[in-house]
Amino acid sequence: MLGEKRIERATARWRAMYAANGMEALRGQVKENAKKKAAARTKKKAEADGREYGLQDVAGKLEELLADVELYESRVRQLEKVTMELTDRMKVLEKRSNELVIEKEVLCKARTIDRGFNANGRNNTELYQLIREAVEACPEYANVTKLCEALNVSARGYYAYYKN
Structure with missing residues (x-):
């Protein structure tokens, strides 16, 4: 795995x-090399990740996260407002839909009513009764x-009919 030249150089360095x-020199050098390599790996990883270690950097990152939280909270408030408006x-x-359903039912029933005339004009009694039933x-x-x-009748006539 290791090249022959690499082994020769490492051996020559250790002998010297x-x-x-x-x-003691060999033991100290090995420890220093391990520390240097670990520090180099950490630095390289930090650079690759785009992070740097330090209190200022942590504080900056914390401020960014707090700003993100504020932004998300404002978006949640906006969504809650829109949800309430839509509700x-x-x-x-829904109310208008129910009104239309009732209106349709009354119109369907009104088709079956004979709209004959009496001496005073139209006979709207049955139409008024349909309206009363729906109400x-x-x-x-x-x-x-x-x-x-x-139903083509006046609301005034309806209320006058039911007052009497």
């Missing part, structure tokens, strides 16, 4: 160190004015 300072809009549309069945959705418009 042993000759100069004895066994309100959905309630309005009693679903008071929160039945809109008297719209039902009267759909």
Whole structure:
């Protein structure tokens, strides 16, 4: 695995160190080399990751993270606001949908009514009764004015009929 030349040079270096300072030199050099290599690996990894070690860098990173948290919190608040607006809009549309269902039912029933005339003009009694039934069945959705418009009768006439 190791090249022959590399082994020769390492051996020559160790012999020279042993000759100069004895066994302690070899032990110290090995420890220093290990520390240097570990430091070099750490530095290289930090550079590759784009990080640097230090309190200022940690503080800067912390500030960036706090800014990100604030941004996400503001986005959550915006989404909550939009959700509430959509919920309100959905309630309005649901109410209108129910009104239209009632209106359709009343119109379907009104088709079967004979719209004959009496001495005073039209006979709207049965139409008024249909409107009254719809209002009693679903008071929160039945809109008297719209039902009267759909059946071509006046709301004033409806209210006058039921007052008497």
